[in-house]
Amino acid sequence: MKNFVIRTFRSDDEPDLIDLWRQCGLIVPWNNPETDIQRKLSTSPDLFYVGLLDDELIASCMAGYDGHRGWIYFLAVKSDYQRKGFASMLIDHAESELIKLGCPKVELMVRKTNENVISFYQSAGYDIDPVMVLSKRLTEDEPHDY
Numbered sequence: 475m476k477n478f479v480i481r482t483f484r485s486d487d488e489p490d491l492i493d494l495w496r497q498c499g500l501i502v503p504w505n506n507p508e509t510d511i512q513r514k515l516s517t518s519p520d521l522f523y524v525g526l527l528d529d530e531l532i533a534s535c536m537a538g539y540d541g542h543r544g545w546i547y548f549l550a551v552k553s554d555y556q557r558k559g560f561a562s563m564l565i566d567h568a569e570s571e572l573i574k575l576g577c578p579k580v581e582l583m584v585r586k587t588n589e590n591v592i593s594f595y596q597s598a599g600y601d602i603d604p605v606m607v608l609s610k611r612l613t614e615d616e617p618h619d620y
C-alpha cells in the first residue's frame with residue numbers, strides 16, 4: 475500500500491510541480507509558474523503544500539492568509555489519482571493550517587472555463603458567493619514556454 479504525505483514545497487519539487495500544473499491545465503500565458511513559485515516562497519512558504527504518493531509528487535495546494543481571509547490556489551491532483559480523496563486531504567490540511575493562524579473564512583476563485591470543479595468544492599463545503607472578482611495587473615511576468 476502506497477504512503478501519501480503532505481509537506482511544504484521544497485525547491486527541488488519545482489520541475490515536478492510545474493509539470494503537474496501543466497497537466498492539470500493550471501498554467502496560463504500571463505502567469506509564469508516559476509515566478510509564481512518564487513513569489514510564494516518569498517512571502518509565506520509555510521502555506522505552500524505538495525502531496526507525495528511514496529516519492530511521486532501527485533498533488534499541490536497553495537494557501538494564503540492576508541489577515542482577513544484565507545485563500546486557496548493551485549489545488550491540483552494528477553489525473554491518474556483523481557477521485558481518490560487526495561484533494562480533500564490537501565484542502566483539509568490547508569484549512570487546518572489557516573485555522574491555526576486565526577483565519578475565519580477561506581475563499582477561492584474558479585475560472586469560468588473550469589466550472590466542472592465546482593462540484594468538488596461544493597462537496598468540500600464551499601458555497602458560491604454572490605460577489606464579482608475584480609482585478610488589476612500591477613506587473614507583467616516574463617513570458618514562459620510551459
Ligand SMILES: CC(C)(COP(=O)(O)OP(=O)(O)OC[C@H]1O[C@@H](n2cnc3c(N)ncnc32)[C@H](O)[C@@H]1OP(=O)(O)O)[C@@H](O)C(=O)NCCC(=O)NCCS
Pocket residue numbers: 498499500548549550551552555556557558559560561562563583584585588590591593594595597598
Ligand atoms: C479538482 C481536483 C483538485 C479534485 O481532486 P480529487 O483528488 O479528484 O478530488 P477528491 O477525490 O478529493 O474528490 C472528493 C469529492 O469531490 C467531488 N468531485 C471531485 N471531482 C469531481 C468531478 N470531476 N466531478 C464531480 N464531482 C467531483 C466528488 O464528490 C468526490 O467524492 P467521490 O469521488 O467520493 O464522489 C482535480 O479534479 C484536479 O486536479 N482538477 C484539475 C485542476 C483544477 O482544475 N483545480 C482547481 C482549480 S480552481
